[in-house]
Amino acid sequence: MSLPPDYSNEISSLSREILTHQPQDVLQFCANFFLRRLESQRAEFLLSHHHSSPKGRGMAETTFPGGNPFGTSPSHTATYMQRLDEEDENDHVASPTAASFFPNSAMDRAQSHPANEDTFGNFAGFGGFGDAFNTRPRPSGAPEPQPFPNNYNLNRRTSVSAESLNPASSDHSDWTPPDHPKSPEQQARLREAVASNFLFSHLDDEQSAQVLGALQEKPIPTKGIKVIQQGDVGDYFYVVEKGSFDIYVNQSGKLEAGPDGQGSRVGSVGPGGSFGELALMYNAPRAATVVSAEASNLWALDRVTFRRILMDSAFQRRRMYEGFLEEVPLLASLTPYERSKIADALETKKFPPGTHIIKEGDVGESFYILESGVAEVYKRGNEKPVHRYGKGDYFGELALLNDAPRAASVVSTTEVKVATLGKNGFQRLLGPVEGIMRRNDPSKLQDADGVDPFTRSS
Amino acid sequence: MAAAVHKLLHPHRSRDQEKEEENERQKSATEHARDEEKHTLAQWGEKKAPLEPGQIDKHPDQKMVGHSSSVLRKDDFELIKTLGTGTFARVWLVRVKNATDGDENQVFALKILRKTDVIRLKQVEHVRNERNVLAAIAGHPFITTMVASFQDHDSLYMLLDYCPGGEVFSYLRRARRFNEPTSQFYAAEIVLILEFLHQREGVAYRDLKPENILIDAEGHLKLVDFGFAKKVENRETYTLCGTPEYLAPEVIRNTGHGTAVDWWAFGILVYEFLVGQPPFWDQNPMKIYEQIVEGRVRFPSAMSAEARDLISGLCTVDTSKRLGNISGGASTVKSHAWFKDIDWDALYHRKVQGPIVPHLRGPADTRNFDEYEPESIHREAYTKDMQEKYEDSFKDF
Ligand SMILES: Nc1ncnc2c1ncn2[C@@H]1O[C@H](COP(=O)(O)OP(=O)(O)OP(=O)(O)O)[C@@H](O)[C@H]1O
Numbered sequence A: 001m002s003l004p005p006d007y008s009n010e011i012s013s014l015s016r017e018i019l020t021h022q023p024q025d026v027l028q029f030c031a032n033f034f035l036r037r038l039e040s041q042r043a044e045f046l047l048s049h050h051h052s053s054p055k056g057r058g059m060a061e062t063t064f065p066g067g068n069p070f071g072t073s074p075s076h077t078a079t080y081m082q083r084l085d086e087e088d089e090n091d092h093v094a095s096p097t098a099a100s101f102f103p104n105s106a107m108d109r110a111q112s113h114p115a116n117e118d119t120f121g122n123f124a125g126f127g128g129f130g131d132a133f134n135t136r137p138r139p140s141g142a143p144e145p146q147p148f149p150n151n152y153n154l155n156r157r158t159s160v161s162a163e164s165l166n167p168a169s170s171d172h173s174d175w176t177p178p179d180h181p182k183s184p185e186q187q188a189r190l191r192e193a194v195a196s197n198f199l200f201s202h203l204d205d206e207q208s209a210q211v212l213g214a215l216q217e218k219p220i221p222t223k224g225i226k227v228i229q230q231g232d233v234g235d236y237f238y239v240v241e242k243g244s245f246d247i248y249v250n251q252s253g254k255l256e257a258g259p260d261g262q263g264s265r266v267g268s269v270g271p272g273g274s275f276g277e278l279a280l281m282y283n284a285p286r287a288a289t290v291v292s293a294e295a296s297n298l299w300a301l302d303r304v305t306f307r308r309i310l311m312d313s314a315f316q317r318r319r320m321y322e323g324f325l326e327e328v329p330l331l332a333s334l335t336p337y338e339r340s341k342i343a344d345a346l347e348t349k350k351f352p353p354g355t356h357i358i359k360e361g362d363v364g365e366s367f368y369i370l371e372s373g374v375a376e377v378y379k380r381g382n383e384k385p386v387h388r389y390g391k392g393d394y395f396g397e398l399a400l401l402n403d404a405p406r407a408a409s410v411v412s413t414t415e416v417k418v419a420t421l422g423k424n425g426f427q428r429l430l431g432p433v434e435g436i437m438r439r440n441d442p443s444k445l446q447d448a449d450g451v452d453p454f455t456r457s458s
Numbered sequence B: 001m002a003a004a005v006h007k008l009l010h011p012h013r014s015r016d017q018e019k020e021e022e023n024e025r026q027k028s029a030t031e032h033a034r035d036e037e038k039h040t041l042a043q044w045g046e047k048k049a050p051l052e053p054g055q056i057d058k059h060p061d062q063k064m065v066g067h068s069s070s071v072l073r074k075d076d077f078e079l080i081k082t083l084g085t086g087t088f089a090r091v092w093l094v095r096v097k098n099a100t101d102g103d104e105n106q107v108f109a110l111k112i113l114r115k116t117d118v119i120r121l122k123q124v125e126h127v128r129n130e131r132n133v134l135a136a137i138a139g140h141p142f143i144t145t146m147v148a149s150f151q152d153h154d155s156l157y158m159l160l161d162y163c164p165g166g167e168v169f170s171y172l173r174r175a176r177r178f179n180e181p182t183s184q185f186y187a188a189e190i191v192l193i194l195e196f197l198h199q200r201e202g203v204a205y206r207d208l209k210p211e212n213i214l215i216d217a218e219g220h221l222k223l224v225d226f227g228f229a230k231k232v233e234n235r236e237t238y239t240l241c242g243t244p245e246y247l248a249p250e251v252i253r254n255t256g257h258g259t260a261v262d263w264w265a266f267g268i269l270v271y272e273f274l275v276g277q278p279p280f281w282d283q284n285p286m287k288i289y290e291q292i293v294e295g296r297v298r299f300p301s302a303m304s305a306e307a308r309d310l311i312s313g314l315c316t317v318d319t320s321k322r323l324g325n326i327s328g329g330a331s332t333v334k335s336h337a338w339f340k341d342i343d344w345d346a347l348y349h350r351k352v353q354g355p356i357v358p359h360l361r362g363p364a365d366t367r368n369f370d371e372y373e374p375e376s377i378h379r380e381a382y383t384k385d386m387q388e389k390y391e392d393s394f395k396d397f
């Protein structure tokens, strides 16, 4: 007669454990092992009875069912986050025992039954497996525990990905974004239409101009034209200049054949509105069908152009900063990796003409690189500027090293753009500057002390 | 040279005869090589022991795994059951067919990607990255080992170590949320993975989520799905990829991203462990992205101060302030108060017992995996045109 397979399995995993841990007290170890196995098996049993097994697979179309398909369309907005907001505010002032974040959720139960904590599996210093085990298996037919209040989708989530993008320098070195002419009024209207969209509100002036320039006119001659169809792949984002559009959602997740195939109307978009912005992120199936309600005018932007504009400007900015940083003797020993980290952390600031960027006598906090424009250096007692800075010049770098007062003032002559980083930021990323300079050459520190940024010629 | 000698010895034989014999010889040579390889694969499963971080990349030949095999083919494996499907692939539990004595019980996970899907979904570059990264890192205690890769006319195959415990995702959803010690244990093993990938390999993983973290037979984690992993070293990269709730703000804004995205996602993961759902959520994905870019995480009042502090540090929009990305890298995460009970060295050497050790009936037990729809019979052909255009990109697979 052979041994039952379950037995052989247990024994072989016990043997593995013994080999790994080499226990001194073998008997105790084996006893612990079996206790643990028993606990774990029991825990698993309870776990599998706590919740019925997950229903449905995560599919791209059902990942975000229903709801408002387009952020800027005037249909309903998600209400639960607002509720959370309010609760969050209470949270700031309330005592730690105040109402919890998710009302009626299992978290409250866990709090109110602290004695049940760690009922299972207190192994190797690790406690039980979630509060799931604190709840005894429910007799079938008993109501489900309170579901997640905000309908969080509990299915497996699939990944998303856009087409691969490589910066200009590596392949399409002569790529420039398309520029479709627009009247100043159209320009202003479009600017306003996208202003509240977070994908556009972070753009700088140059990016913004490029993106607006790339919007392409799409006249819609009559009523009843389907601009996008639910379930189709999405490549374009649209802004409505004039006219109006109806939005339809079919509960099945895609446009179907037949008279009711587009589902029910959930809202409409008019001038200044926009739709389809998810297409600016990656190729996801359209969440709704959009049909013209009259002759209209649209402006369209495709994802690759949009993301390429953002990428190219970020790429150029980073390489420019790295180039500038290479010229700063104080930072000569940075590795390319560290330089790219600093370049990533540099913050762009703009100053109108006549601004004191740094003031003589103040304690220095930040270091600056002049990105564009002209600035002049003044020293107390001199009427005339003692020096002039242009693109690529840097100043205030001694602030990274010590708290000595600024040796001169720097005042913008024209409008200037600087890239700046504070001492704290620098240290947070790379540790103390002294350490970095001492790295290659201990005499560097000596030299650096002698650097006077205001007498160095540029 | 060998042929010349052969001719001298057998001057009277016809050309045809010779050719036939040559073919025979070659055939039995590949047969032999195939049997050898199957045996080695099966044996490998028995011998595995965690390599030290330094050994993983320094001695590739010591690993005997992770190579591109020219002899293996789909027919060498019996497909037992689908373990999971993703956007791009289907993963099967497989057994080595016609195995030599003693090897019959060795099972693996076989990830199959159709070349047409890879091309249609514009994932050619990503699949190459996946294979190359997996080959480079085979042997890490908490990453699924790619034992070998191979291809045929229309598909790509990656033979992986089978993780019988199933996805952390399933346990998390069933338990609704993990308590602190459980979360700490799993989070800590992830920290070791990220530390290794970032600091030793220069690799950004880019798809951290409970669905991609499996539990092995001993209760330790194994990270799977390197579909978006990329060797970035010190250059930023731009292609948007990941899973909506886990995308970092710099990925959404397309300002260039690097390994720091994994620390962001790690913060989301810890939050999801403790709360049962990620911090940024809306039915409309664009609203999720808006919340992410804004970066204001709200915490349930029951969450401990240490956990909040850790998550806030990780989910910091400004990468120059993000925990894990600042000076000290992963060590700043390891020394965070929330991890104060972790013995990092014991953890790496798999000496710490995990909170769940899957109960298994045998090495091929699939009870921890869900059921999946059978594969659709509709198959898009891999056409001559595609082949001409893309076959070169797959040649090292
Ligand atoms: N080595 C393995 N052992 C057991 N199961 C596995 C293994 N590898 C993958 N799986 C299962 O198959 C699923 C899909 O695999 P994977 O994530 O690699 O595919 P994918 O198509 O790249 O998915 P995604 O949509 O996340 O990109 C996993 O989530 C997991 O459940």
Ligand SMILES: [Mg+2]
Residues within 6 Å of the ligand: B086, B211, B212, B225
């Ligand atoms: Mg996956």
